[in-house]
Amino acid sequence: MKQLVPDRPTRVWDPFVRLFHWSLVACVLLNFFVVDDGDAAHVWLGYTATGLVVVRIVWGFIGSPHARFSDFFPTPARLRQHVAGLRSGEREVPVGHNPFGALMMLALMALVLGLGLSGWLLTLDAYWGAEWLEDLHEALASTLITLAGLHAASAIVMGRLERTNLIGAMVTGVKLRRSRQQVR
Ligand code: HEM
Ligand code: HEM
DSSP states (O other), X not given: OOOBOOSSOEEOSOHHHHHHHHHHHHHHHIIIIISOTTSHHHHHHHHHHHHHHHHHHHHHHHSOGGGSHXXXXXXXXXXXXXXXXXXXXXXXXXXXXXXXHHHXXXXXXXXXXXXXXXXXXXXXXXXXXXXXXXXXXXXXXXXXXXXXXXHHHHHHHHHHHTXXXXXXXXXXXXXXXXXXXXXX
């Protein structure tokens, strides 16, 4: 049965998911905007981001109910059902991730893994100075930052449309959908 966010506070994200999210955000943003790519910190922040994603994948099988892939994996059936819901004017808010949000999250995590792998290859003698690999690494990084910007913007917009504290819930773990009367 489909579970929806009720009008009372609901515990959704466990501490690991929240710690994972904001640590990943910090590593990615620092690596892209602050730390120089020749710096040792670049490699360590990059590996930390990669490690966080690997642990999150394991957590997707053994973690709390809404952290599990089985709860939100964007299957074609779930995506179709979500679109049908939107078309019929329904404003249903799933307790966990909505399937389109989940699609974006998987893309973001895949890009981080791609950066970890291409970055590691760049440190090997075999690929030292390989221009195509540097270009690939850079393209993955730019795509990650672009999609992350879209992802953050969607979280802000969807949170407003659905009157749900999506971003606050990633901080406190608790989701709350305000009833219409509470909206100014
Ligand atoms: C480099 C930047 C970012 C990356 C790589 C990223 C990645 C992710 C990932 C992988 C998840 C899934 C969490 C999980 O299930 O473990 C997620 C969820 C989420 N992120 Fe981000 N994120 C970024 C920036 C942001 C920012 C800046 C915001 C706030 C404006 C944000 C808001 C959220 C929210 C609200 C969710 C949960 C959505 C829901 O309730 O379904 N993210 N993000
Ligand atoms: C979140 C993960 C990462 C992000 C966002 C990221 C981003 C970037 C960016 C934007 C550049 C500059 C590209 C250019 O302008 O030429 C770069 C270069 C580089 N990165 Fe990463 N990176 C990440 C992870 C890693 C990892 C894990 C490693 C190594 C283990 C690594 C190794 C390198 C190397 C060696 C370069 C220099 C390549 C060149 O000379 O163009 N990166 N990275």
